[in-house]
Amino acid sequence: MAAQERKLPAPAVSQETQAYWDAAAKGKLLVRKCTSCGQAHHYPRTICPFCFSDKTEWIEASGKGTIYSYSVMRRAPVPYAMAYVTLAEGPRMVTNIVDCDFDKLKCEQAVKLVFKPTDGGPPLPMFTPA
Amino acid sequence: MSIKGKAYIAGIYEHPTRLAKDISLAQIHAQVAKGALEDAGLTKDDVDGYFCAGDAPGLGPMSMVEYMGLKPRHVDSTDTGGSSYVLHVGHAAEAIAAGKCKVALITLAGRPRAEGMATGTVPRSRGGTPTPDEPFEFPYGPTVVNMYAMCAMRHMHEFGTTAEQLAWIKVAASHHAKHNPHALLRDVVTVEEVVNSPMISDPLHRLDCCVITDGGGAIVVVAPEIAAKLKRPKVKLLGAGEFIKTQMGGKVDLTYSGARVSGAAAFAEAGVKPADIKYASIYDSFTITVLMQLEDLGFCEKGKGGAFVADGNLIAGQGKLPFNTDGGGLCSNHPGNRGGLTKVLEAVRQLRGEAHPAVQVKNCNLAVAHGTGGSLGLRHGSATVILERE
Numbered sequence: 134m135a136a137q138e139r140k141l142p143a144p145a146v147s148q149e150t151q152a153y154w155d156a157a158a159k160g161k162l163l164v165r166k167c168t169s170c171g172q173a174h175h176y177p178r179t180i181c182p183f184c185f186s187d188k189t190e191w192i193e194a195s196g197k198g199t200i201y202s203y204s205v206m207r208r209a210p211v212p213y214a215m216a217y218v219t220l221a222e223g224p225r226m227v228t229n230i231v232d233c234d235f236d237k238l239k240c241e242q243a244v245k246l247v248f249k250p251t252d253g254g255p256p257l258p259m260f261t262p263a
Numbered sequence: 264m265s266i267k268g269k270a271y272i273a274g275i276y277e278h279p280t281r282l283a284k285d286i287s288l289a290q291i292h293a294q295v296a297k298g299a300l301e302d303a304g305l306t307k308d309d310v311d312g313y314f315c316a317g318d319a320p321g322l323g324p325m326s327m328v329e330y331m332g333l334k335p336r337h338v339d340s341t342d343t344g345g346s347s348y349v350l351h352v353g354h355a356a357e358a359i360a361a362g363k364c365k366v367a368l369i370t371l372a373g374r375p376r377a378e379g380m381a382t383g384t385v386p387r388s389r390g391g392t393p394t395p396d397e398p399f400e401f402p403y404g405p406t407v408v409n410m411y412a413m414c415a416m417r418h419m420h421e422f423g424t425t426a427e428q429l430a431w432i433k434v435a436a437s438h439h440a441k442h443n444p445h446a447l448l449r450d451v452v453t454v455e456e457v458v459n460s461p462m463i464s465d466p467l468h469r470l471d472c473c474v475i476t477d478g479g480g481a482i483v484v485v486a487p488e489i490a491a492k493l494k495r496p497k498v499k500l501l502g503a504g505e506f507i508k509t510q511m512g513g514k515v516d517l518t519y520s521g522a523r524v525s526g527a528a529a530f531a532e533a534g535v536k537p538a539d540i541k542y543a544s545i546y547d548s549f550t551i552t553v554l555m556q557l558e559d560l561g562f563c564e565k566g567k568g569g570a571f572v573a574d575g576n577l578i579a580g581q582g583k584l585p586f587n588t589d590g591g592g593l594c595s596n597h598p599g600n601r602g603g604l605t606k607v608l609e610a611v612r613q614l615r616g617e618a619h620p621a622v623q624v625k626n627c628n629l630a631v632a633h634g635t636g637g638s639l640g641l642r643h644g645s646a647t648v649i650l651e652r653e
Contacts, residue, residue, distance in 0.1 A: 141403075144401075147395070204466075206384075257403065
């Protein structure tokens with residue numbers, strides 16, 4: 134099945150995540166990392182969900198990852214591939230796999246970061262086979 | 264403090280409708296409340312505790328309390344999606360054990376079918392102030408079905424679970440639904456029919472999904488001294504557990520559900536083991552939901568759920584673990600897209616010996632009812648109760 138373009142709604146940007154979406158507009162994926170426990174998490178929070186320290190900072194993700202799981206939503210106006218991708222930095226994130234043959238997707242497949250425009254908001258980080 | 268033996272389920276009622284075009288949401292709540300109180304042999308004025316969840320119109324319990332003319336001294340509107348009402352049974356027992364009420368009424372109602380809601384296939388934003396997770400999920404198109412499908416996909420990848428094994432869960436439910444005159448789908452289906460039904464979101468087919476129905480139900484939970492005065496068979500609460508399973512800050516693990524925690528807590532409180540259970544009501548929004556919960560409740564090893572559910576093992580009279588003998592959400596009813604309450608109802612029918620004779624489990628003295636609410640693949644509430652026929 135060929136991947137078609139679909140209209141993506143804009144994410145609701147909050148005070149806490151403005152920097153994440155500003156970076157997305159520049160083609161960068163940020164991950165929030167705790168300097169107390171050393172662990173990265175997603176979605177980003179100012180207080181670490183693992184150790185509850187407020188000593189967290191942004192790091193730039195490499196853009197490399199693997200598909201943890203996926204599902205091709207067939208019953209949609211334009212079918213799309215929902216996925217969890219495991220980032221090289223550790224956390225797994227909700228995303229889409231795009232620009233590929235959906236029938237050839239596999240768990241643990243290597244993927245790389247791309248951005249897709251949204252309807253009036255910052256672009257969304259998505260992934261495509263590496 | 265334990266709730267073991269501190270509360271009884273005295274009344275139940277399931278609305279017979281599956282399409283409520285001419286009944287209001289509040290009206291369904293009142294009809295099921297009336298039905299459950301009459302079943303128990305109690306009246307509205309006996310109710311001093313009221314429990315409802317997000318399906319009830321209004322702010323928490325307030326509008327429904329007013330509409331039904333209740334005077335509760337204890338209320339609880341904890342909403343964990345479809346699992347809420349299983350959780351409410353546990354909370355009602357806690358309130359009764361603490362002396363906060365003696366007759367607790369739990370109601371559920373919904374009209375997604377009459378309202379033409381695209382329940383499973385359209386991403387939904389809750390509106391208002393977004394939840395912190397929403398910007399990182401909603402724009403990508405998470406639906407009910409594709410998030411459960413991702414759990415199934417990972418389960419297949421890690422454990423070799425097959426579409427045919429998942430299909431057996433629907434097949435078993437259909438064997439039960441044929442005996443339920445109120446069930447939406449009463450035709451027995453085969454494994455082939457399930458795996459050849461249209462793919463909705465890989466690997467889940469249309470027949471891996473539950474029905475979308477209107478209706479509702481109610482449960483009356485009472486103190487032991489009240490239960491002793493009533494004429495209905497006594498169904499005692501032995502244990503209850505609850506949990507919220509999340510994405511854990513990105514340490515996502517789709518291979519297990521919150522049942523691992525809520526089930527363990529409920530079994531520990533009850534002092535029984537999965538092997539002791541004669542009948543299981545297992546939340547069945549999708550076939551994969553059932554398979555994962557059976558593993559997580561301890562009915563089989565993690566990863567062995569596929570083999571466990573295959574070959575009719577869940578069919579009453581044939582298999583080792585009869586499940587959802589009313590046809591469950593997969594075939595009979597999933598009122599308001601919230602299937603937890605009906606799980607409790609069929610467990611109570613089985614323990615009373617009031618299930619359909621064709622699916623009644625012999626000497627059914629111990630049952631589990633388990634619910635999952637929200638999204639198995641994003642974040643979900645999990646609630647388990649263990650019930651005993653006294």
